Amino acid sequence: MLGLKKVVMIIKAKIRSLKKKKAYNKVEKSESMRMEIRSRKAKKLIEETLKVADSPKSKTLF
Structure with missing residues:
Protein backbone atom coordinates (compact mmCIF):
# COMPACT_ATOMS: atom_id res chain seq x y z
CA MET A 1 0.00 0.00 0.00
CA LEU A 2 2.86 2.36 0.77
CA GLY A 3 4.35 1.87 -2.71
CA LEU A 4 1.06 2.72 -4.43
CA LYS A 5 0.71 5.89 -2.38
CA LYS A 6 4.22 6.97 -3.37
CA VAL A 7 3.53 6.33 -7.09
CA LYS A 44 -3.02 50.00 -41.81
CA LEU A 45 -6.08 52.20 -41.33
CA ILE A 46 -4.73 54.78 -43.81
CA GLU A 47 -4.02 52.07 -46.39
CA GLU A 48 -7.53 50.64 -46.05
CA THR A 49 -9.08 54.11 -46.33
CA LEU A 50 -7.07 54.95 -49.43
CA LYS A 51 -7.94 51.61 -51.03
CA VAL A 52 -11.66 52.27 -50.54
CA ALA A 53 -11.35 55.88 -51.70
CA ASP A 54 -9.45 54.88 -54.85
CA SER A 55 -11.82 52.10 -55.84
CA PRO A 56 -14.17 53.00 -58.71
CA LYS A 57 -17.19 51.53 -56.91
CA SER A 58 -16.89 53.75 -53.84
CA LYS A 59 -19.53 56.40 -53.32
CA THR A 60 -18.55 59.73 -51.85
CA LEU A 61 -20.77 62.28 -50.17
CA PHE A 62 -19.36 65.23 -52.14
Missing part, protein backbone atom coordinates in the same frame (compact mmCIF):
# COMPACT_ATOMS: atom_id res chain seq x y z
CA VAL A 8 0.33 8.40 -6.92
CA MET A 9 2.21 11.28 -5.25
CA ILE A 10 4.92 11.17 -7.95
CA ILE A 11 2.32 11.24 -10.72
CA LYS A 12 0.52 14.19 -9.09
CA ALA A 13 3.81 16.07 -8.78
CA LYS A 14 4.60 15.50 -12.46
CA ILE A 15 1.13 16.72 -13.49
CA ARG A 16 1.58 19.87 -11.39
CA SER A 17 4.97 20.56 -12.96
CA LEU A 18 3.49 20.19 -16.46
CA LYS A 19 0.74 22.70 -15.63
CA LYS A 20 3.33 25.20 -14.39
CA LYS A 21 5.34 24.91 -17.62
CA LYS A 22 2.30 25.97 -19.66
CA ALA A 23 2.12 29.31 -17.87
CA TYR A 24 4.12 32.05 -19.53
CA ASN A 25 5.38 35.39 -18.40
CA LYS A 26 3.55 38.29 -19.94
CA VAL A 27 5.97 40.84 -21.30
CA GLU A 28 5.41 44.40 -20.19
CA LYS A 29 5.16 46.76 -23.14
CA SER A 30 7.47 49.72 -23.11
CA GLU A 31 6.37 53.13 -24.36
CA SER A 32 8.31 52.69 -27.60
CA MET A 33 6.58 49.35 -28.23
CA ARG A 34 3.18 50.99 -27.67
CA MET A 35 4.05 53.79 -30.10
CA GLU A 36 5.18 51.25 -32.72
CA ILE A 37 1.90 49.34 -32.37
CA ARG A 38 -0.13 52.55 -32.72
CA SER A 39 1.94 53.55 -35.74
CA ARG A 40 1.33 50.20 -37.45
CA LYS A 41 -2.40 50.40 -36.74
CA ALA A 42 -2.54 53.95 -38.12
CA LYS A 43 -0.68 52.94 -41.30
Whole structure:
Protein backbone atom coordinates (compact mmCIF):
# COMPACT_ATOMS: atom_id res chain seq x y z
CA MET A 1 0.00 0.00 0.00
CA LEU A 2 2.86 2.36 0.77
CA GLY A 3 4.35 1.87 -2.71
CA LEU A 4 1.06 2.72 -4.43
CA LYS A 5 0.71 5.89 -2.38
CA LYS A 6 4.22 6.97 -3.37
CA VAL A 7 3.53 6.33 -7.09
CA VAL A 8 0.33 8.40 -6.92
CA MET A 9 2.21 11.28 -5.25
CA ILE A 10 4.92 11.17 -7.95
CA ILE A 11 2.32 11.24 -10.72
CA LYS A 12 0.52 14.19 -9.09
CA ALA A 13 3.81 16.07 -8.78
CA LYS A 14 4.60 15.50 -12.46
CA ILE A 15 1.13 16.72 -13.49
CA ARG A 16 1.58 19.87 -11.39
CA SER A 17 4.97 20.56 -12.96
CA LEU A 18 3.49 20.19 -16.46
CA LYS A 19 0.74 22.70 -15.63
CA LYS A 20 3.33 25.20 -14.39
CA LYS A 21 5.34 24.91 -17.62
CA LYS A 22 2.30 25.97 -19.66
CA ALA A 23 2.12 29.31 -17.87
CA TYR A 24 4.12 32.05 -19.53
CA ASN A 25 5.38 35.39 -18.40
CA LYS A 26 3.55 38.29 -19.94
CA VAL A 27 5.97 40.84 -21.30
CA GLU A 28 5.41 44.40 -20.19
CA LYS A 29 5.16 46.76 -23.14
CA SER A 30 7.47 49.72 -23.11
CA GLU A 31 6.37 53.13 -24.36
CA SER A 32 8.31 52.69 -27.60
CA MET A 33 6.58 49.35 -28.23
CA ARG A 34 3.18 50.99 -27.67
CA MET A 35 4.05 53.79 -30.10
CA GLU A 36 5.18 51.25 -32.72
CA ILE A 37 1.90 49.34 -32.37
CA ARG A 38 -0.13 52.55 -32.72
CA SER A 39 1.94 53.55 -35.74
CA ARG A 40 1.33 50.20 -37.45
CA LYS A 41 -2.40 50.40 -36.74
CA ALA A 42 -2.54 53.95 -38.12
CA LYS A 43 -0.68 52.94 -41.30
CA LYS A 44 -3.02 50.00 -41.81
CA LEU A 45 -6.08 52.20 -41.33
CA ILE A 46 -4.73 54.78 -43.81
CA GLU A 47 -4.02 52.07 -46.39
CA GLU A 48 -7.53 50.64 -46.05
CA THR A 49 -9.08 54.11 -46.33
CA LEU A 50 -7.07 54.95 -49.43
CA LYS A 51 -7.94 51.61 -51.03
CA VAL A 52 -11.66 52.27 -50.54
CA ALA A 53 -11.35 55.88 -51.70
CA ASP A 54 -9.45 54.88 -54.85
CA SER A 55 -11.82 52.10 -55.84
CA PRO A 56 -14.17 53.00 -58.71
CA LYS A 57 -17.19 51.53 -56.91
CA SER A 58 -16.89 53.75 -53.84
CA LYS A 59 -19.53 56.40 -53.32
CA THR A 60 -18.55 59.73 -51.85
CA LEU A 61 -20.77 62.28 -50.17
CA PHE A 62 -19.36 65.23 -52.14
